[in-house]
Amino acid sequence: MNIPYTVEARPDTGLHNGKLGIWLFLASEVMLFGALFSTYILLRVGALEWPHGELSVPLGMINTIILIGSSVTMVMAWASLKLNDWGKHRLYLSGTFVLAAIFLVNKYFEYSEHLGNGEGPWHDTFFAIYFTLTGLHGLHIVGGMVVMAYFLGPGAKMWKTNPDQFANRIEITGLYWHFVDLVWIFLFPVLYLL
Amino acid sequence: MHSDPAEIKKSVRSYITVFVMLMVFTVITVAASRFHFAVPMAITVALIIATLKGSMVAGVFMHLLHEKRAIYGALLLTLVFFIVLLFIPLLTILDRVRY
The missing domain is CATH 1.10.287 (Helix Hairpins)
Structure with missing residues:
Protein backbone atom coordinates (compact mmCIF):
# COMPACT_ATOMS: atom_id res chain seq x y z
CA MET A 1 0.00 0.00 0.00
CA ASN A 2 1.33 3.43 -0.92
CA ILE A 3 1.23 6.22 1.64
CA PRO A 4 -0.59 9.13 -0.03
CA TYR A 5 0.60 12.76 -0.25
CA THR A 6 4.31 12.12 0.30
CA VAL A 7 5.16 14.55 -2.51
CA GLU A 8 2.07 16.46 -3.60
CA ALA A 9 0.18 18.59 -1.08
CA ARG A 10 -3.08 17.42 0.44
CA PRO A 11 -5.91 19.64 -0.81
CA ASP A 12 -7.25 20.36 2.68
CA THR A 13 -3.98 21.24 4.48
CA GLY A 14 -1.90 22.44 1.52
CA LEU A 15 0.98 20.36 2.91
CA HIS A 16 2.50 16.97 2.19
CA ASN A 17 1.75 14.54 5.02
CA GLY A 18 5.33 14.23 6.22
CA LYS A 19 5.57 17.94 6.89
CA LEU A 20 2.33 18.13 8.87
CA GLY A 21 3.44 15.02 10.74
CA ILE A 22 6.81 16.44 11.77
CA TRP A 23 5.23 19.71 12.94
CA LEU A 24 2.75 17.80 15.12
CA PHE A 25 5.67 15.78 16.50
CA LEU A 26 7.58 19.00 17.20
CA ALA A 27 4.51 20.37 18.99
CA SER A 28 4.69 17.35 21.34
CA GLU A 29 8.41 18.03 21.77
CA VAL A 30 7.67 21.62 22.79
CA MET A 31 5.47 20.23 25.57
CA LEU A 32 8.16 17.72 26.63
CA PHE A 33 10.90 20.34 26.93
CA GLY A 34 8.34 22.85 28.24
CA ALA A 35 7.57 20.51 31.16
CA LEU A 36 11.29 20.33 31.98
CA PHE A 37 11.77 24.10 31.69
CA SER A 38 8.77 24.46 33.99
CA THR A 39 10.46 22.05 36.42
CA TYR A 40 13.62 24.18 36.24
CA ILE A 41 11.64 27.31 37.14
CA LEU A 42 9.94 25.50 40.04
CA LEU A 43 13.26 24.22 41.42
CA ARG A 44 15.02 27.54 40.97
CA VAL A 45 12.24 29.65 42.53
CA GLY A 46 12.04 27.24 45.46
CA ALA A 47 15.80 27.11 46.09
CA LEU A 48 17.35 29.22 48.85
CA GLU A 49 20.56 29.47 46.83
CA TRP A 50 21.23 28.72 43.18
CA PRO A 51 24.78 27.89 42.06
CA HIS A 52 26.41 30.19 39.53
CA GLY A 53 29.51 29.58 37.43
CA GLU A 54 29.44 25.78 37.81
CA LEU A 55 29.59 25.20 34.05
CA SER A 56 32.21 26.17 31.47
CA VAL A 57 30.82 29.15 29.53
CA PRO A 58 33.48 28.91 26.73
CA LEU A 59 32.59 25.24 26.14
CA GLY A 60 28.88 26.04 26.16
CA MET A 61 29.45 28.93 23.75
CA ILE A 62 31.51 26.73 21.40
CA ASN A 63 28.71 24.17 21.41
CA THR A 64 26.19 26.92 20.64
CA ILE A 65 28.27 28.04 17.66
CA ILE A 66 28.62 24.40 16.50
CA LEU A 67 24.87 23.77 16.64
CA ILE A 68 24.01 27.04 14.88
CA GLY A 69 26.58 26.14 12.21
CA SER A 70 25.00 22.70 11.85
CA SER A 71 21.59 24.29 11.35
CA VAL A 72 23.00 26.31 8.45
CA THR A 73 24.64 23.27 6.83
CA MET A 74 21.36 21.36 7.28
CA VAL A 75 19.25 23.98 5.53
CA MET A 76 21.93 24.26 2.81
CA ALA A 77 21.75 20.45 2.33
CA TRP A 78 18.03 20.86 1.54
CA ALA A 79 18.56 23.95 -0.64
CA SER A 80 21.25 22.07 -2.64
CA LEU A 81 18.73 19.33 -3.45
CA LYS A 82 16.24 21.95 -4.65
CA LEU A 83 19.03 23.34 -6.86
CA ASN A 84 19.71 19.81 -8.13
CA ASP A 85 23.28 19.81 -6.79
CA TRP A 86 23.76 16.30 -5.33
CA GLY A 87 27.47 16.79 -4.56
CA LYS A 88 26.88 19.88 -2.42
CA HIS A 89 23.95 18.18 -0.69
CA ARG A 90 26.23 15.32 0.37
CA LEU A 91 28.88 17.78 1.53
CA TYR A 92 26.47 19.82 3.64
CA LEU A 93 24.69 16.79 5.13
CA SER A 94 28.04 15.20 6.02
CA GLY A 95 29.11 18.53 7.54
CA THR A 96 25.96 18.58 9.70
CA PHE A 97 26.68 15.03 10.87
CA VAL A 98 30.29 15.89 11.75
CA LEU A 99 29.26 19.06 13.64
CA ALA A 100 26.70 17.02 15.61
CA ALA A 101 29.45 14.53 16.49
CA ILE A 102 31.77 17.35 17.63
CA PHE A 103 28.95 18.70 19.83
CA LEU A 104 28.62 15.30 21.51
CA VAL A 105 32.40 14.97 21.98
CA ASN A 106 32.45 18.37 23.73
CA LYS A 107 29.53 17.26 25.87
CA TYR A 108 31.40 14.05 26.73
CA PHE A 109 34.39 16.05 28.01
CA GLU A 110 32.08 18.35 29.95
CA TYR A 111 30.20 15.44 31.55
CA SER A 112 33.46 13.59 32.33
CA GLU A 113 34.88 16.59 34.16
CA HIS A 114 31.78 17.04 36.31
CA LEU A 115 31.38 13.34 37.05
CA GLY A 116 35.11 13.15 37.87
CA ASN A 117 34.55 15.90 40.45
CA GLY A 118 31.63 13.99 41.94
CA GLU A 119 29.18 16.46 40.41
CA GLY A 120 26.66 13.96 39.06
CA PRO A 121 22.88 14.37 39.01
CA TRP A 122 22.85 13.23 42.66
CA HIS A 123 25.14 16.13 43.74
CA ASP A 124 22.48 18.84 44.01
CA THR A 125 19.30 20.14 42.42
CA PHE A 126 21.22 22.21 39.86
CA PHE A 127 23.16 19.24 38.52
CA ALA A 128 20.03 17.07 38.59
CA ILE A 129 18.17 19.44 36.25
CA TYR A 130 21.35 20.16 34.23
CA PHE A 131 21.92 16.45 33.45
CA THR A 132 18.21 15.86 32.79
CA LEU A 133 17.85 18.75 30.34
CA THR A 134 21.18 18.34 28.52
CA GLY A 135 20.92 14.53 28.60
CA LEU A 136 17.52 14.61 26.91
CA HIS A 137 18.82 17.17 24.43
CA GLY A 138 21.87 14.97 23.77
CA LEU A 139 19.59 12.01 23.04
CA HIS A 140 17.83 14.17 20.45
CA ILE A 141 21.22 14.92 18.87
CA VAL A 142 21.92 11.17 18.68
CA GLY A 143 18.48 10.60 17.13
CA GLY A 144 19.15 13.25 14.49
CA MET A 145 22.53 11.69 13.71
CA VAL A 146 20.92 8.27 13.18
CA VAL A 147 18.49 9.79 10.65
CA MET A 148 21.30 11.70 8.91
CA ALA A 149 23.44 8.55 8.75
CA TYR A 150 20.51 6.77 7.08
CA PHE A 151 20.19 9.49 4.43
CA LEU A 152 23.95 9.51 3.87
CA GLY A 153 23.89 5.72 3.55
CA PRO A 154 21.09 3.39 2.43
CA GLY A 155 18.38 6.08 2.31
CA ALA A 156 20.31 8.10 -0.31
CA LYS A 157 19.29 5.85 -3.19
CA MET A 158 15.79 7.34 -3.17
CA TRP A 159 17.27 10.44 -4.86
CA LYS A 160 17.51 8.39 -8.08
CA THR A 161 14.01 6.89 -7.93
CA ASN A 162 11.98 9.70 -6.33
CA PRO A 163 13.98 12.94 -5.94
CA ASP A 164 11.01 15.05 -4.80
CA GLN A 165 10.16 12.69 -1.97
CA PHE A 166 13.83 12.52 -0.98
CA ALA A 167 14.00 16.33 -0.84
CA ASN A 168 10.88 16.32 1.36
CA ARG A 169 12.51 13.79 3.68
CA ILE A 170 15.59 16.00 4.02
CA GLU A 171 13.35 19.00 4.68
CA ILE A 172 11.61 17.07 7.48
CA THR A 173 14.96 16.00 8.95
CA GLY A 174 16.01 19.65 8.81
CA LEU A 175 12.89 20.82 10.67
CA TYR A 176 13.69 18.36 13.46
CA TRP A 177 17.33 19.43 13.51
CA HIS A 178 16.51 23.16 13.70
CA PHE A 179 14.21 22.40 16.62
CA VAL A 180 17.09 20.66 18.43
CA ASP A 181 19.19 23.80 17.77
CA LEU A 182 16.35 26.01 19.01
CA VAL A 183 16.12 24.11 22.31
CA TRP A 184 19.88 24.57 22.85
CA ILE A 185 19.55 28.31 22.17
CA PHE A 186 17.40 28.47 25.32
CA LEU A 187 19.34 25.86 27.32
CA PHE A 188 22.65 27.70 26.96
CA PRO A 189 21.73 30.97 28.75
CA VAL A 190 19.41 29.25 31.25
CA LEU A 191 22.00 26.71 32.45
CA TYR A 192 25.36 28.34 31.71
CA LEU A 193 24.83 32.06 32.17
CA LEU A 194 22.00 32.73 34.63
CA MET B 1 8.17 27.83 1.21
CA LYS B 68 0.53 27.17 5.58
CA ARG B 69 -2.34 27.96 7.97
CA ALA B 70 -2.57 24.37 9.24
CA ILE B 71 0.91 24.68 10.76
CA TYR B 72 0.23 28.12 12.26
CA GLY B 73 -2.97 26.72 13.83
CA ALA B 74 -1.17 23.73 15.38
CA LEU B 75 1.62 25.96 16.70
CA LEU B 76 -0.79 28.51 18.15
CA LEU B 77 -2.52 25.75 20.10
CA THR B 78 0.90 24.47 21.25
CA LEU B 79 1.91 27.98 22.36
CA VAL B 80 -1.22 28.32 24.51
CA PHE B 81 -0.57 25.02 26.28
CA PHE B 82 3.15 25.78 26.57
CA ILE B 83 2.42 29.06 28.37
CA VAL B 84 -0.03 27.29 30.71
CA LEU B 85 2.68 24.70 31.43
CA LEU B 86 5.28 27.36 32.23
CA PHE B 87 2.94 29.10 34.65
CA ILE B 88 1.92 25.96 36.56
CA PRO B 89 4.80 26.48 39.05
CA LEU B 90 3.18 29.78 40.04
CA LEU B 91 0.47 27.70 41.72
CA THR B 92 3.06 26.84 44.38
CA ILE B 93 2.89 30.47 45.47
CA LEU B 94 -0.78 29.92 46.28
CA ASP B 95 0.28 27.03 48.53
CA ARG B 96 2.62 29.33 50.45
CA VAL B 97 -0.13 31.92 50.86
CA ARG B 98 -2.52 29.29 52.17
CA TYR B 99 -0.15 27.88 54.81
Whole structure:
Protein backbone atom coordinates (compact mmCIF):
# COMPACT_ATOMS: atom_id res chain seq x y z
CA MET A 1 0.00 0.00 0.00
CA ASN A 2 1.33 3.43 -0.92
CA ILE A 3 1.23 6.22 1.64
CA PRO A 4 -0.59 9.13 -0.03
CA TYR A 5 0.60 12.76 -0.25
CA THR A 6 4.31 12.12 0.30
CA VAL A 7 5.16 14.55 -2.51
CA GLU A 8 2.07 16.46 -3.60
CA ALA A 9 0.18 18.59 -1.08
CA ARG A 10 -3.08 17.42 0.44
CA PRO A 11 -5.91 19.64 -0.81
CA ASP A 12 -7.25 20.36 2.68
CA THR A 13 -3.98 21.24 4.48
CA GLY A 14 -1.90 22.44 1.52
CA LEU A 15 0.98 20.36 2.91
CA HIS A 16 2.50 16.97 2.19
CA ASN A 17 1.75 14.54 5.02
CA GLY A 18 5.33 14.23 6.22
CA LYS A 19 5.57 17.94 6.89
CA LEU A 20 2.33 18.13 8.87
CA GLY A 21 3.44 15.02 10.74
CA ILE A 22 6.81 16.44 11.77
CA TRP A 23 5.23 19.71 12.94
CA LEU A 24 2.75 17.80 15.12
CA PHE A 25 5.67 15.78 16.50
CA LEU A 26 7.58 19.00 17.20
CA ALA A 27 4.51 20.37 18.99
CA SER A 28 4.69 17.35 21.34
CA GLU A 29 8.41 18.03 21.77
CA VAL A 30 7.67 21.62 22.79
CA MET A 31 5.47 20.23 25.57
CA LEU A 32 8.16 17.72 26.63
CA PHE A 33 10.90 20.34 26.93
CA GLY A 34 8.34 22.85 28.24
CA ALA A 35 7.57 20.51 31.16
CA LEU A 36 11.29 20.33 31.98
CA PHE A 37 11.77 24.10 31.69
CA SER A 38 8.77 24.46 33.99
CA THR A 39 10.46 22.05 36.42
CA TYR A 40 13.62 24.18 36.24
CA ILE A 41 11.64 27.31 37.14
CA LEU A 42 9.94 25.50 40.04
CA LEU A 43 13.26 24.22 41.42
CA ARG A 44 15.02 27.54 40.97
CA VAL A 45 12.24 29.65 42.53
CA GLY A 46 12.04 27.24 45.46
CA ALA A 47 15.80 27.11 46.09
CA LEU A 48 17.35 29.22 48.85
CA GLU A 49 20.56 29.47 46.83
CA TRP A 50 21.23 28.72 43.18
CA PRO A 51 24.78 27.89 42.06
CA HIS A 52 26.41 30.19 39.53
CA GLY A 53 29.51 29.58 37.43
CA GLU A 54 29.44 25.78 37.81
CA LEU A 55 29.59 25.20 34.05
CA SER A 56 32.21 26.17 31.47
CA VAL A 57 30.82 29.15 29.53
CA PRO A 58 33.48 28.91 26.73
CA LEU A 59 32.59 25.24 26.14
CA GLY A 60 28.88 26.04 26.16
CA MET A 61 29.45 28.93 23.75
CA ILE A 62 31.51 26.73 21.40
CA ASN A 63 28.71 24.17 21.41
CA THR A 64 26.19 26.92 20.64
CA ILE A 65 28.27 28.04 17.66
CA ILE A 66 28.62 24.40 16.50
CA LEU A 67 24.87 23.77 16.64
CA ILE A 68 24.01 27.04 14.88
CA GLY A 69 26.58 26.14 12.21
CA SER A 70 25.00 22.70 11.85
CA SER A 71 21.59 24.29 11.35
CA VAL A 72 23.00 26.31 8.45
CA THR A 73 24.64 23.27 6.83
CA MET A 74 21.36 21.36 7.28
CA VAL A 75 19.25 23.98 5.53
CA MET A 76 21.93 24.26 2.81
CA ALA A 77 21.75 20.45 2.33
CA TRP A 78 18.03 20.86 1.54
CA ALA A 79 18.56 23.95 -0.64
CA SER A 80 21.25 22.07 -2.64
CA LEU A 81 18.73 19.33 -3.45
CA LYS A 82 16.24 21.95 -4.65
CA LEU A 83 19.03 23.34 -6.86
CA ASN A 84 19.71 19.81 -8.13
CA ASP A 85 23.28 19.81 -6.79
CA TRP A 86 23.76 16.30 -5.33
CA GLY A 87 27.47 16.79 -4.56
CA LYS A 88 26.88 19.88 -2.42
CA HIS A 89 23.95 18.18 -0.69
CA ARG A 90 26.23 15.32 0.37
CA LEU A 91 28.88 17.78 1.53
CA TYR A 92 26.47 19.82 3.64
CA LEU A 93 24.69 16.79 5.13
CA SER A 94 28.04 15.20 6.02
CA GLY A 95 29.11 18.53 7.54
CA THR A 96 25.96 18.58 9.70
CA PHE A 97 26.68 15.03 10.87
CA VAL A 98 30.29 15.89 11.75
CA LEU A 99 29.26 19.06 13.64
CA ALA A 100 26.70 17.02 15.61
CA ALA A 101 29.45 14.53 16.49
CA ILE A 102 31.77 17.35 17.63
CA PHE A 103 28.95 18.70 19.83
CA LEU A 104 28.62 15.30 21.51
CA VAL A 105 32.40 14.97 21.98
CA ASN A 106 32.45 18.37 23.73
CA LYS A 107 29.53 17.26 25.87
CA TYR A 108 31.40 14.05 26.73
CA PHE A 109 34.39 16.05 28.01
CA GLU A 110 32.08 18.35 29.95
CA TYR A 111 30.20 15.44 31.55
CA SER A 112 33.46 13.59 32.33
CA GLU A 113 34.88 16.59 34.16
CA HIS A 114 31.78 17.04 36.31
CA LEU A 115 31.38 13.34 37.05
CA GLY A 116 35.11 13.15 37.87
CA ASN A 117 34.55 15.90 40.45
CA GLY A 118 31.63 13.99 41.94
CA GLU A 119 29.18 16.46 40.41
CA GLY A 120 26.66 13.96 39.06
CA PRO A 121 22.88 14.37 39.01
CA TRP A 122 22.85 13.23 42.66
CA HIS A 123 25.14 16.13 43.74
CA ASP A 124 22.48 18.84 44.01
CA THR A 125 19.30 20.14 42.42
CA PHE A 126 21.22 22.21 39.86
CA PHE A 127 23.16 19.24 38.52
CA ALA A 128 20.03 17.07 38.59
CA ILE A 129 18.17 19.44 36.25
CA TYR A 130 21.35 20.16 34.23
CA PHE A 131 21.92 16.45 33.45
CA THR A 132 18.21 15.86 32.79
CA LEU A 133 17.85 18.75 30.34
CA THR A 134 21.18 18.34 28.52
CA GLY A 135 20.92 14.53 28.60
CA LEU A 136 17.52 14.61 26.91
CA HIS A 137 18.82 17.17 24.43
CA GLY A 138 21.87 14.97 23.77
CA LEU A 139 19.59 12.01 23.04
CA HIS A 140 17.83 14.17 20.45
CA ILE A 141 21.22 14.92 18.87
CA VAL A 142 21.92 11.17 18.68
CA GLY A 143 18.48 10.60 17.13
CA GLY A 144 19.15 13.25 14.49
CA MET A 145 22.53 11.69 13.71
CA VAL A 146 20.92 8.27 13.18
CA VAL A 147 18.49 9.79 10.65
CA MET A 148 21.30 11.70 8.91
CA ALA A 149 23.44 8.55 8.75
CA TYR A 150 20.51 6.77 7.08
CA PHE A 151 20.19 9.49 4.43
CA LEU A 152 23.95 9.51 3.87
CA GLY A 153 23.89 5.72 3.55
CA PRO A 154 21.09 3.39 2.43
CA GLY A 155 18.38 6.08 2.31
CA ALA A 156 20.31 8.10 -0.31
CA LYS A 157 19.29 5.85 -3.19
CA MET A 158 15.79 7.34 -3.17
CA TRP A 159 17.27 10.44 -4.86
CA LYS A 160 17.51 8.39 -8.08
CA THR A 161 14.01 6.89 -7.93
CA ASN A 162 11.98 9.70 -6.33
CA PRO A 163 13.98 12.94 -5.94
CA ASP A 164 11.01 15.05 -4.80
CA GLN A 165 10.16 12.69 -1.97
CA PHE A 166 13.83 12.52 -0.98
CA ALA A 167 14.00 16.33 -0.84
CA ASN A 168 10.88 16.32 1.36
CA ARG A 169 12.51 13.79 3.68
CA ILE A 170 15.59 16.00 4.02
CA GLU A 171 13.35 19.00 4.68
CA ILE A 172 11.61 17.07 7.48
CA THR A 173 14.96 16.00 8.95
CA GLY A 174 16.01 19.65 8.81
CA LEU A 175 12.89 20.82 10.67
CA TYR A 176 13.69 18.36 13.46
CA TRP A 177 17.33 19.43 13.51
CA HIS A 178 16.51 23.16 13.70
CA PHE A 179 14.21 22.40 16.62
CA VAL A 180 17.09 20.66 18.43
CA ASP A 181 19.19 23.80 17.77
CA LEU A 182 16.35 26.01 19.01
CA VAL A 183 16.12 24.11 22.31
CA TRP A 184 19.88 24.57 22.85
CA ILE A 185 19.55 28.31 22.17
CA PHE A 186 17.40 28.47 25.32
CA LEU A 187 19.34 25.86 27.32
CA PHE A 188 22.65 27.70 26.96
CA PRO A 189 21.73 30.97 28.75
CA VAL A 190 19.41 29.25 31.25
CA LEU A 191 22.00 26.71 32.45
CA TYR A 192 25.36 28.34 31.71
CA LEU A 193 24.83 32.06 32.17
CA LEU A 194 22.00 32.73 34.63
CA MET B 1 8.17 27.83 1.21
CA HIS B 2 9.76 28.23 -2.23
CA SER B 3 10.81 25.63 -4.80
CA ASP B 4 11.77 27.94 -7.67
CA PRO B 5 15.61 27.85 -8.09
CA ALA B 6 15.85 31.67 -8.23
CA GLU B 7 13.88 31.92 -4.97
CA ILE B 8 16.01 29.21 -3.36
CA LYS B 9 19.18 31.13 -4.28
CA LYS B 10 17.66 34.22 -2.66
CA SER B 11 16.83 32.14 0.43
CA VAL B 12 20.45 30.93 0.65
CA ARG B 13 21.55 34.57 1.06
CA SER B 14 19.07 35.01 3.92
CA TYR B 15 20.37 31.79 5.57
CA ILE B 16 23.88 33.24 5.59
CA THR B 17 22.64 36.59 6.95
CA VAL B 18 20.75 34.84 9.75
CA PHE B 19 23.80 32.69 10.53
CA VAL B 20 25.93 35.83 11.01
CA MET B 21 23.22 37.46 13.15
CA LEU B 22 22.93 34.34 15.32
CA MET B 23 26.69 34.40 15.90
CA VAL B 24 26.56 38.10 16.85
CA PHE B 25 23.65 37.51 19.25
CA THR B 26 25.50 34.57 20.84
CA VAL B 27 28.48 36.84 21.56
CA ILE B 28 26.11 39.54 22.90
CA THR B 29 24.45 36.96 25.22
CA VAL B 30 27.79 35.96 26.72
CA ALA B 31 29.00 39.60 26.91
CA ALA B 32 25.77 40.67 28.65
CA SER B 33 26.25 37.95 31.26
CA ARG B 34 29.61 39.53 32.19
CA PHE B 35 27.87 42.73 33.32
CA HIS B 36 26.49 40.96 36.41
CA PHE B 37 23.04 42.53 36.25
CA ALA B 38 20.60 41.86 39.08
CA VAL B 39 19.04 38.39 38.61
CA PRO B 40 15.62 39.57 37.27
CA MET B 41 17.34 41.90 34.77
CA ALA B 42 19.86 39.22 33.71
CA ILE B 43 17.05 36.70 33.13
CA THR B 44 15.04 39.25 31.11
CA VAL B 45 18.01 40.22 28.90
CA ALA B 46 19.09 36.59 28.31
CA LEU B 47 15.56 35.43 27.49
CA ILE B 48 14.90 38.38 25.13
CA ILE B 49 18.09 37.58 23.18
CA ALA B 50 17.30 33.82 23.18
CA THR B 51 13.78 34.56 21.92
CA LEU B 52 15.17 36.74 19.11
CA LYS B 53 17.60 33.98 18.12
CA GLY B 54 14.89 31.33 18.34
CA SER B 55 12.57 33.44 16.17
CA MET B 56 15.25 33.72 13.50
CA VAL B 57 15.81 29.94 13.48
CA ALA B 58 12.06 29.22 13.37
CA GLY B 59 11.22 31.98 10.89
CA VAL B 60 14.02 31.53 8.36
CA PHE B 61 15.61 28.08 8.76
CA MET B 62 12.28 26.37 9.51
CA HIS B 63 10.48 28.55 6.93
CA LEU B 64 7.77 29.58 9.39
CA LEU B 65 7.60 33.03 7.76
CA HIS B 66 6.02 31.43 4.69
CA GLU B 67 4.04 28.48 5.98
CA LYS B 68 0.53 27.17 5.58
CA ARG B 69 -2.34 27.96 7.97
CA ALA B 70 -2.57 24.37 9.24
CA ILE B 71 0.91 24.68 10.76
CA TYR B 72 0.23 28.12 12.26
CA GLY B 73 -2.97 26.72 13.83
CA ALA B 74 -1.17 23.73 15.38
CA LEU B 75 1.62 25.96 16.70
CA LEU B 76 -0.79 28.51 18.15
CA LEU B 77 -2.52 25.75 20.10
CA THR B 78 0.90 24.47 21.25
CA LEU B 79 1.91 27.98 22.36
CA VAL B 80 -1.22 28.32 24.51
CA PHE B 81 -0.57 25.02 26.28
CA PHE B 82 3.15 25.78 26.57
CA ILE B 83 2.42 29.06 28.37
CA VAL B 84 -0.03 27.29 30.71
CA LEU B 85 2.68 24.70 31.43
CA LEU B 86 5.28 27.36 32.23
CA PHE B 87 2.94 29.10 34.65
CA ILE B 88 1.92 25.96 36.56
CA PRO B 89 4.80 26.48 39.05
CA LEU B 90 3.18 29.78 40.04
CA LEU B 91 0.47 27.70 41.72
CA THR B 92 3.06 26.84 44.38
CA ILE B 93 2.89 30.47 45.47
CA LEU B 94 -0.78 29.92 46.28
CA ASP B 95 0.28 27.03 48.53
CA ARG B 96 2.62 29.33 50.45
CA VAL B 97 -0.13 31.92 50.86
CA ARG B 98 -2.52 29.29 52.17
CA TYR B 99 -0.15 27.88 54.81
